[in-house]
Amino acid sequence: MFQHILLPTDGSQLSRDAAERAVAFAKAGNARITALYAKSVGSTENYGDLIEPEALERLMVGPEVKSKEYLGFIKKLCKDAGVHCTAISVFSDTPWEAIINAADDHDCDLIFMSKHGRGGLSSLLLGSETYRVLTHSGVPVLVRPPEIDAKRRKAKAKKRERRRAERVSAFPADIVTVTARVILLRSTMRPGINSFVFFPPLNPSP
């Protein structure tokens, strides 16, 4: 269904992991990929009041090298998978904007992103660039969480399942039903009321 996927990268491990999945996704759907790296022009605070064009050119060598490395990684993945790939790099200090514009300019129908980027997992629940792309994008965005999230969720789900099974085996069915009703009733009470009397039906059904 999706024919042209925009795959932004910031070179981080999380974004590389996402790239691997994106290429597999593109291969499965016979889609092509446009890989994007937004090269930072950097903060001027460190460079003095005014810099010469020659110095500016030197400043751009670093991002250029990174760009080749990061986009090269995706190009190789695509080549190995037999997925058509175009790599573009742009100068921008607002990657989210570069991503949105690239999706428009190149008529992409999906943006495939990692949930987090270079900012990592620690600071935010959702990466800031990913959040901005999500809010501004006119095309669908597929957000891939890091493996660790998937594992954590799986472990939690298993635990919940086990506890549920234990509860059911520990109590006869009617007690389970009554308990469930009490919990439901309790959950509908005004906050601040901390106790109530539960009357079981006088003529319980057999």
Add this chain to the structure above:
Amino acid sequence: MFQHILLPTDGSQLSRDAAERAVAFAKAGNARITALYAKSVGSTENYGDLIEPEALERLMVGPEVKSKEYLGFIKKLCKDAGVHCTAISVFSDTPWEAIINAADDHDCDLIFMSKHGRGGLSSLLLGSETYRVLTHSGVPVLVRPPEIDAKRRKAKAKKRERRRAERVSAFPADIVTVTARVILLRSTMRPGINSFVFFPPLNPSP
């Protein structure tokens, strides 16, 4: 690649539009769909301090009817497209949590959501339930923006393209280059400096 898609619905037009795309996506990828509706048990503020179980049962009739309607819509879409569909409804006042739990419990490998739900487009840049699912999900989330966003972006991109073309045709190439350099240089200056003198090279290359 994705084999089992969780498709939450809140019955809103936006979520119905997303459902149509999700079913097409599932069909293309030969995936199956689990449709989910989280029935609200409602705020207790309106119901007095404590309510009887019988009253509680009556309260649940409304959500049950909605659930049938909303899930029925998806089931019909799936049937028409020949996509395997399971419909589930749960009681929850925190739909995002119901969505996360359902994805875990049913081993879904993708959650397909609308960018906005019942809250609509007006209040938030990204729907609050969608945002919460994105932050907590261990499986990838595909977020679909409303059609209006796509159209708006397309119109903007066209306008930008037109302006770019006008600029290029209005100036000779070397002036364009110099202007670009000036803009680039200007963008690297300390904030607060509002003017500078640009010296063109003394021996311009031919």
